[in-house]
Amino acid sequence: MKELLEDVLEGHRLTSAEAAGLLKARGSDVWEITAAADLIREQTVGDVVTYVRNQNIHITNICRNLCRFCAFGRPPGAPDAYNVGDAGIRAQVTLAKERKVTELCFLSGVNPDFSAERYAEMIGIAHGIMPEADIHTMSPDEITWAATKSGISTGEVIEMVRDAGLGTMQGTGAEILVDSVRQQFCPNKILTAEWSRIITEAHNKGLKSTATIMYGSLDTADDRAEHFGVIRDIQDETGGFTEFIPLPFIHENTPLAKAGLVFGGSIGREDILMFAVSRLFFDNIRNIQISWGKVGERMASLGLMAGGNDFGGTMFTDEVSVEAGAAAADYFDPADMQRITNDLGRTLRQRSTVYGLID
Secondary structure, three states: OHHHHHHHHOOOOOOHHHHHHHHOOOOHHHHHHHHHHHHHHHHHHOOEEEEEOEEEEEEEOEOOOOOOOOOOOEOOOOOOOOEOHHHHHHHHHHHHHHOOOOEEEEEEOOOOOOOHHHHHHHHHHHHHHOOOOEEEEOOHHHHHHHHHHHOOOHHHHHHHHHHHOEEEEOOOOOOOOOHHHHHHHOOOOOOHHHHHHHHHHHHHOOOOEEEEEEEOOOOOHHHHHHHHHHHHHHHHHHOOEEEEEEEEOOOOOOHHHHOOOOOOOOOHHHHHHHHHHHHHHOOOOOOEEOOHHHHHHHHHHHHHOOOOOEEEEOOOOOHHHHHHOOOOOOOOOHHHHHHHHHHHOOEEEEEOOOOOEEO
């Protein structure tokens, strides 16, 4: 392992099999890996830690997928199902404008009633109120559903929502890009090849996106490393990913937990190694985000010592994480971020969605 890490520091590109081996590390090897990742982070992005001032715009919890890892989605007609409608969108975006956010994140189930035209309409409402903000929404799964609902191609959907005001695309719905795992916990979602095709199509049409992984449910270290390989191959082709975001599975209230199929999410060793091996593996993605809403502020601090360089966003509530059991997924004050970065001897900077620094 030490020889492998030395090779990586000298420019060797990890294979997926090598990444899987590092993800399985135990004991003092974990700290060797994080130390190497921290060196690569310093060489790649320096000592700046970034965050984006953003707000989630909650649209609907009605979802056609009802994935087994999710506690947020509701079937149509459920007593606690909601769809905020145009008035709800306007109210939330108006509040976001008062808060001076630079990014609007639509948080939504894949509502079976939403067509491509409806997605474009909702984006247009937000863009009309805050043309200065980056509207960050539309996962590949939503693109596919919108195309099916409207009877048009996915490329036409991408162009329609881009023209309506979409700024960047969400690289969510990826979970684990290993079909044998996907079919166990999200059988209604698109498969790996389709996710990859659509995100590539969006990149080729000029849209940037995030890249994510959800780990700690039914997946193994080998599955996680295979997912890494899919993402890196796409980035080699398009260069369209702005960041990689490891998202630990929040298990408490999910169907997987209620069925007794999982008894906990990821643990600290796995989290640290996901941050570190992500940094070592993705030689073509500059930014590794530590999702404070998923891991908490203390683990976020450790993640910044293990290859991470970004906190994500201020967020102003994340109902997906809260419903699953992450009670702390609310608002992260930049003053608290500053306290963490000061402790690490790093510099905190606000950024745009695509990582331009904001004075």
